[in-house]
Amino acid sequence: MLSVQGLCKRFGGVTAANEVSLQVAPGEILAVIGPNGAGKSTLLNLLSGLLRPDEGRIEFLGQEITHAPPEVRTWKGLGRAFQIVQPFPEMSVWENLLVGALYGKPSTPRKVAERVVAEVIELTGLAPKAQTPAGELTLLEDKRLELARALCTQPRLLLLDEVMAGLRPSEALEAVALVRRIRDSGVTVLFIEHLMPVVRALADRVVVMDYGRVIAEGPYDAVAANPKVREAYLGR
Numbered sequence: 001m002l003s004v005q006g007l008c009k010r011f012g013g014v015t016a017a018n019e020v021s022l023q024v025a026p027g028e029i030l031a032v033i034g035p036n037g038a039g040k041s042t043l044l045n046l047l048s049g050l051l052r053p054d055e056g057r058i059e060f061l062g063q064e065i066t067h068a069p070p071e072v073r074t075w076k077g078l079g080r081a082f083q084i085v086q087p088f089p090e091m092s093v094w095e096n097l098l099v100g101a102l103y104g105k106p107s108t109p110r111k112v113a114e115r116v117v118a119e120v121i122e123l124t125g126l127a128p129k130a131q132t133p134a135g136e137l138t139l140l141e142d143k144r145l146e147l148a149r150a151l152c153t154q155p156r157l158l159l160l161d162e163v164m165a166g167l168r169p170s171e172a173l174e175a176v177a178l179v180r181r182i183r184d185s186g187v188t189v190l191f192i193e194h195l196m197p198v199v200r201a202l203a204d205r206v207v208v209m210d211y212g213r214v215i216a217e218g219p220y221d222a223v224a225a226n227p228k229v230r231e232a233y234l235g236r
């Protein structure tokens, strides 16, 4: 579904992404982990088009998107949710999502957008809050709304950057269940997360970054036992 080859991004003297290559298969949940500053967010920003790489190539569904603008990637089915949630606070949950559905893909007819919102609101458990102003939601509901907003663009692959940040452990478990439901609805997921219980519970496969490079990948238990990975976390 996604193929990344030799991706490099430098900020002055810092190489935030250094020859990053990885693949994402349809239907999988892939976690990207690594210590602070490892280059995880940079990688996500390169994938979503907020940053342009200095070198390398990104293919999505068989098409090259290395230099495509973010909105073109969204239209092609590459969706993203943000850690900092910024809904329109006075508008209801339903209205916020309708805006996402109408503008996430160009010239979406209103009837289609309404149907998408109805499905997404059900999937994300927000139906009881449909008429609530977005500014009155709890933190967990905020996270649900942010995932729902991303889903309203009808992604095939969803990119998540630490969307569980700030949640209590019990809430994080609810969010884990929601991400599983999203995958089961047919959306492939690539997520960055620093809460290891979440990674363990959710990821089919884990990619570990350190100093801009991929240093390990495999199932959670294998990478957690990898001496290079342990050293990367201890060394920071």
Ligand code: ADP
Residues within 6 Å of the ligand: 011, 014, 015, 016, 034, 035, 036, 037, 038, 039, 040, 041, 042, 043
């Ligand atoms: P992570 O998400 O794994 O914590 P980041 O991708 O945010 O790591 O950062 C990787 C490295 O790149 C860090 O050293 C960070 O300081 C640097 N960096 C990230 N974004 C910028 C930027 N816009 N300008 C300069 N340096 C940046």
Ligand code: MG
Residues within 6 Å of the ligand: 040, 041, 042
């Ligand atoms: Mg980050």
